[in-house]
Amino acid sequence: MARRTAPVLATLSIVAASAVFPPTAHAGLVTHCVGSGGAVTVPNDLFVPAGESCSLTGTTVTGDVQVAAGANLVVEGGTVNGAVRVAADGYLDLTDTRVDGQVVLAPGGFGVFLENSDTGRVLVEPKGPAAAEGFLYVEGGSAIDGDVTVGAGEVSLVDSEVTGDVGTNGAYFTDLHGTFVDGTLSVLNNATGSVVCGGAVQGKATFAGSLGGIQLGPNGALDTCASGGYFARDVVISTTTGRTTLDDNVVNGKLQLSANAPVAEVAANNRVRGGITGDHTAPTAAAHASAVAADGTRGTAGRRAGDRAASARAEAAAHGPARL
Numbered sequence: 504m505a506r507r508t509a510p511v512l513a514t515l516s517i518v519a520a521s522a523v524f525p526p527t528a529h530a531g532l533v534t535h536c537v538g539s540g541g542a543v544t545v546p547n548d549l550f551v552p553a554g555e556s557c558s559l560t561g562t563t564v565t566g567d568v569q570v571a572a573g574a575n576l577v578v579e580g581g582t583v584n585g586a587v588r589v590a591a592d593g594y595l596d597l598t599d600t601r602v603d604g605q606v607v608l609a610p611g612g613f614g615v616f617l618e619n620s621d622t623g624r625v626l627v628e629p630k631g632p633a634a635a636e637g638f639l640y641v642e643g644g645s646a647i648d649g650d651v652t653v654g655a656g657e658v659s660l661v662d663s664e665v666t667g668d669v670g671t672n673g674a675y676f677t678d679l680h681g682t683f684v685d686g687t688l689s690v691l692n693n694a695t696g697s698v699v700c701g702g703a704v705q706g707k708a709t710f711a712g713s714l715g716g717i718q719l720g721p722n723g724a725l726d727t728c729a730s731g732g733y734f735a736r737d738v739v740i741s742t743t744t745g746r747t748t749l750d751d752n753v754v755n756g757k758l759q760l761s762a763n764a765p766v767a768e769v770a771a772n773n774r775v776r777g778g779i780t781g782d783h784t785a786p787t788a789a790a791h792a793s794a795v796a797a798d799g800t801r802g803t804a805g806r807r808a809g810d811r812a813a814s815a816r817a818e819a820a821a822h823g824p825a826r827l
Contacts, residue, residue: 534564536576538822548585551576551593558819567604570595575815586623589615591634596812597622605649614638614656616808617645617663624649627656629673636675638804650686653677657804668706676715676801678726687736690717696745698801700728707736707756716745722770722786723748726801737777740767748786749773 533548542561549564551557553571559578567585570576570593577596586604589595591611602622608615611634615625625647627639637656641647641663650667651660657675660682668686671677677690678698687706690697696715699708710717716724717740720731724746731751739759740747747767749758753774760767760781768786769779 537819539816539819549583553590556815556818556822558816575811575818577812577815577819589613594808594811594815596808596815608637608639610634610655612637613811614640614804614808616812617641618643619645621646621648623647624667625651625653627653627658627674629654630656638808640804640808657801659801659804678801679732680728695801696725696743698723698726698728699732700726701730701732703733703735705735708734708738710738710740710743712742714744717743717747717767719748720750720752720770720773722750731773743767750786 533550534545535550535552536557536559537552537555539558540562544563544565546565548566549568551570551574554573556575557577559581561580562578563582565584568576568583568587570587570589572590573592575594578600579598581600583600583602583604586607587595587602588607588609589612590609592613594613595606596616597620598618600620602620605623606615606625608627610628610631613635614637617640625639627637630636638658639653639656640659642661645663647663647665651665651669653671653674655673658671658677660669660679662681664683666685668689669684670689671693672691674693676693676695676697679702680698680700682702684704684706688704688708690710691712693713694715696713696717697710698718700720718725718728721728731753734752734754734756737756737759738754740763741761743763746765747763749767750770751772755776757777758769758775758779760779760783766782766784769783770786
């Protein structure tokens with residue numbers, strides 16, 4: 504995805520912390536950010552008010568960050584020493600940025616986009632009644648130091664690393680392209696299935712209860728893929744509705760298949776060292792011919808992220824000259 508232009512203006516104000524944050528370990532002040540800011544250090548928590556936009560370049564925040572309902576925070580080349588929480592319809596966009604704490608997208612949050620950025624654990628909370636789906640897109644050499652836990656929306660991890668477990672339950676889809684997961688991978692009840700293309704999963708991989716099928720490696724029905732992946736432990740695929748395909752993968756444990764409709768297609772070029780249990784079939788020539796020729800990762804969240812970030816930067820720049 505093409506990245507967006509840098510911000511030029513800024514307005515930050517400081518107010519009493521009790522008005523916007525619960526008590527924290529940081530000082531009793533919170534910096535409100537509306538507009539665009541540069542290479543300064545914010546010595547406390549940062550708050551983006553509801554419906555406003557904050558665009559920062561090279562900024563260090565020593566405390567926590569809260570993005571209120573409908574607000575936007577775009578950071579390039581920055582550092583957050585605490586955690587980040589994004590409220591309903593809020594948006595977080597990080598490029599070349601480090602967050603020492605966790606990142607949380609609340610129910611109904613618009614989304615989180617990370618490019619070449621490092622964070623602690625990432626949590627996307629279940630959407631709740633009538634809340635929007637949201638998304639988590641991670642790409643470009645990003646690293647998550649902890650678990651990724653998702654209860655709603657589109658999940659795409661591209662050319663990135665997760666030191667903990669990746670678990671989604673009730674997401675729209677969960678796709679991993681060229682991504683290393685040091686823990687387990689658990690994809691449950693996803694509305695349109697899951698793709699794992701290249702990369703490696705060090706722990707057990709479980710796919711269950713999803714619609715739309717599962718695609719591990721190329722020649723599947725969901726997305727384009729150059730190569731299969733490496734699974735260091737067992738792979739379990741069960742109760743999946745939709746076409747399930749495995750092509751060009753290495754499974755160092757067992758491949759366990761059960762109650763999938765239709766049964767999984769397992770190509771001969773998979774190397775399954777622990778054996779295969781459960782019903783499966785070889786892919787037919789017709790099935791290979793019908794494999795998708797999609798252009799990039801599924802879904803529309805990548806485009807929506809770019810549009811929202813561009814709009815946020817424009818709103819921040821229009822707010823006025825810097826007063827830092």
